[in-house]
Amino acid sequence: MSHVEDELTSQPECWTRVAADAAGHGGALPAPRERVAIVGCGTSYFMAQAAAALREGAGQGETDAFAASEFPHGRSYDRVLALTRSGTTTEVLDLLGRLKGRTRTTAVTADPGTPVMSAADDVVVLDYADERSVVQTRFATTALTLLRAHLGLHSDAVVADARTALSQPLPEGLVDCAQFTFLGRGWTVGLANEAGLKMREASLSWTEAYPAMEYRHGPISITTQGTATWMLGRAPEGLADQVRATGGLWVDGGLDPLAELVRAQRLAVAVAAARGLDPDQPRHLTRSVILTP
Numbered sequence: 001m002s003h004v005e006d007e008l009t010s011q012p013e014c015w016t017r018v019a020a021d022a023a024g025h026g027g028a029l030p031a032p033r034e035r036v037a038i039v040g041c042g043t044s045y046f047m048a049q050a051a052a053a054l055r056e057g058a059g060q061g062e063t064d065a066f067a068a069s070e071f072p073h074g075r076s077y078d079r080v081l082a083l084t085r086s087g088t089t090t091e092v093l094d095l096l097g098r099l100k101g102r103t104r105t106t107a108v109t110a111d112p113g114t115p116v117m118s119a120a121d122d123v124v125v126l127d128y129a130d131e132r133s134v135v136q137t138r139f140a141t142t143a144l145t146l147l148r149a150h151l152g153l154h155s156d157a158v159v160a161d162a163r164t165a166l167s168q169p170l171p172e173g174l175v176d177c178a179q180f181t182f183l184g185r186g187w188t189v190g191l192a193n194e195a196g197l198k199m200r201e202a203s204l205s206w207t208e209a210y211p212a213m214e215y216r217h218g219p220i221s222i223t224t225q226g227t228a229t230w231m232l233g234r235a236p237e238g239l240a241d242q243v244r245a246t247g248g249l250w251v252d253g254g255l256d257p258l259a260e261l262v263r264a265q266r267l268a269v270a271v272a273a274a275r276g277l278d279p280d281q282p283r284h285l286t287r288s289v290i291l292t293p
Contacts, residue, residue, distance in 0.1 A: 087114030
């Protein structure tokens with residue numbers, strides 16, 4: 001078993017643990033009515049997109065998401081929340097350094113022995129969700145579960161759906177598809193982006209991700225026999241029938257969207273195996289991007 005397979009199967013336990021601990025981290029996490037920006041790089045950026053949409057949708061306050069390298073320094077925030085598994089990513093550390101003494105910052109990380117511990121004002125360490133694989137799975141979803149629980153949006157049903165996602169077979173014919181498109185709405189747009197990234201990283205697949213209502217505005221033209229379109233969350237009216245009419249495979253995400261992401265992680269590993277690839281060591285990638293001057 002690859003590291004990523006072992007790590008992704010541990011997600012229900014990680015989610016249960018972080019949800020139980022969420023109240024204890026409340027002082028480090030955004031408070032109601034704070035104006036907040038959530039930042040990250042790669043997978044963490046896509047989790048930031050999901051978390052920002054969830055928080056603002058819950059009426060907790062204006063919340064934006066940015067790649068750490070694209071943070072708008074002309075804007076004012078009460079708190080900047082950084083998601084960083086490694087705690088060493090250059091763009092995140094540079095941003096926290098620039099904000100020091102001006103804006104309250106929080107970092108959620110997996111490694112307590114890294115520079116982010118002193119770079120941020122507050123730190124939440126999820127070391128039990130750390131990973132050996134370059135490809136992120138459980139840290140990302142555990143960090144998002146922490147934020148969902150902090151907002152009162154997590155339940156035992158989410159964990160039950162994750163167990164279902166791990167135990168049920170993938171849809172027939174899905175592994176053999178040549179191209180994959182992931183769709184989301186609201187907070188699940190970030191999850192769709194992350195599902196696409198997992199497929200690209202682990203299996204070198206041709207993948208795309210869109211807000212679901214945008215799919216009719218051009219991208220559906222590439223859908224045909226041998227392609228798959230996967231909806232994370234509730235699909236817009238009529239879209240499933242339109243995709244099926246093209247000859248493409250429609251995958252209806254009936255589980256909690258975060259559990260659907262677990263299914264997409266499994267797909268990435270399965271496609272990698274079918275192609276003889278090592279999902280733990282994607283080409284040209286490292287665990288953390290550290291830039292030298």
